[in-house]
Amino acid sequence: MKYIKTKQWQIKESEVTSKTLFNKRRDFIKLGAASLVSSGAIFELLAKDKIPLANLQYKKDKNENNLTLNSYEQITSHNNFYEFTTNQSKVKDMAHTLDISNWKIKVDGLVEKPMVIDFETIMKKFPLEERIYRFRCVEGWAMVVPWIGFELSKLIKYLKPLSSAKYIKFETLYDEKMFPDQARGILSTISYPYVEALRMDEAMNELTILAVGLYGSSMPKQNGAPIRLIVPWKYGFKSIKSISKISFVDKQPLNSWQKENKNEYGFYANVNPYVDHPRWSQSKERVLGKFFKQRTLMFNGYEKQVASLYKGMDLTKDF
Structure with missing residues (x-):
């Protein structure tokens, strides 16, 4: 008898949402590529659910438990991306100004060879895989996303x-023509460029990925195209979007939200139901598409995989 071992980071069917959409995607796969091309009905179904045709080659999450997901529409229509606007529902309509052609990432700091690496090189060098992860915002909402990317490690x-590098620091692209809030100068919502960072052991954890897509296709601009960080056990603001610079440093960087309000945001930002944000309770969360709230899980449900990273720390203080 063959036993299938499920990875610890895979989540239970009962903890995710919108089963109808997942079943439709499974039916598409059963029909095969030839049927997909020839069947107008398939295109109609894709259009109805607003799912773009897949354009990425990746290793699928086997989803042995038949997990369900938030819909593509939910994931791409509820976004925090302050460079565009603080209105979560309007980001997708404004993100067209982001030009991701010829995207490059500058690498500097404590590294053997500082360089500029283009996005196309990254896409050719690192095979992609699907990771179905919980995503939890500090504002109290949550969703489940089928990210496509590769391990940051x-x-x-x-x-x-x-x-000597103890931390890895990321910056979102700074371009006032593409990002209207950056152009507002001292009247902008926050200081730019947006900065986030991880301790090196956090960055090397197998759960930490750089995502370049979701639902089989390239990352939507409103979700952080062309490449963003995903750290599933931390609040969403740690998962920086549209990365244009990576620096290796020996001292803990000051992240954007720490800079804005150190009393509300810390460096680690681990999901912790026992430590409330001054403006939002963290004990429960509202999954997009659901009316009732559910209990927030320690480390967003990834406690077994990451709790050892914080052994000896006071998680009520080291937020």
Whole structure:
């Protein structure tokens, strides 16, 4: 008898949402590529659910438990991306100004060879895989997303940071023509460029990925195209979007929201139902598409995989 071992980070069917959409995607796969091309009915179904045709090659999450997901529409219509607007429902309508052609990422700091690496090189070098993860916002809402990307650790090994590097720092692109809030100067919502960072052991954890797509297709602009960070056990603001710079440093960086309000936002931002944000309770969360709230899980449900990273720390203080 063959036993299938499910990875610890895979989540139970009872903890995710919108089963109808997942079943439709499974039916599409059963029909095969030839049927997909020839059947107008399939295109109609895709259009109805506003799911773009897949354009990425990746290793699928086997989803042995027949997990369900939030809909593509929910994931791409409820976004925090302050560079465009603070209105979550309007980001997708404004994100067309983001030009992701010829995207490059500058790499500097404590690294063997500082460089500029283009997005196309990254896409050719690192095989992609699907990761179905919980996503939890500090504002109290949540969703489940089928991200497509690769482990950050693979890029780190390729970049060869020095042993003195203790943190990895990320920056979102700074371009006032593309991002209207950046152009507002001192009247902007926050200071730019947006900065986030991880401790090196957090960055090397197998759960930490760089995502380049979702639902089989390239990352939508409102979700952080062309490449963003995903750290599933932390609040969403840690998962920085539209990355244009990576720096390896030896001192803990000051992240954007720490800079804006150090009393409300900390460096670690681990999901913790026992520590409330001054403006939002963290004990429960509202999954997009659901009316009733559900209990928030420690480390967003990834406690077994990441709790050891914080052994000896006071998680009520080291927020």
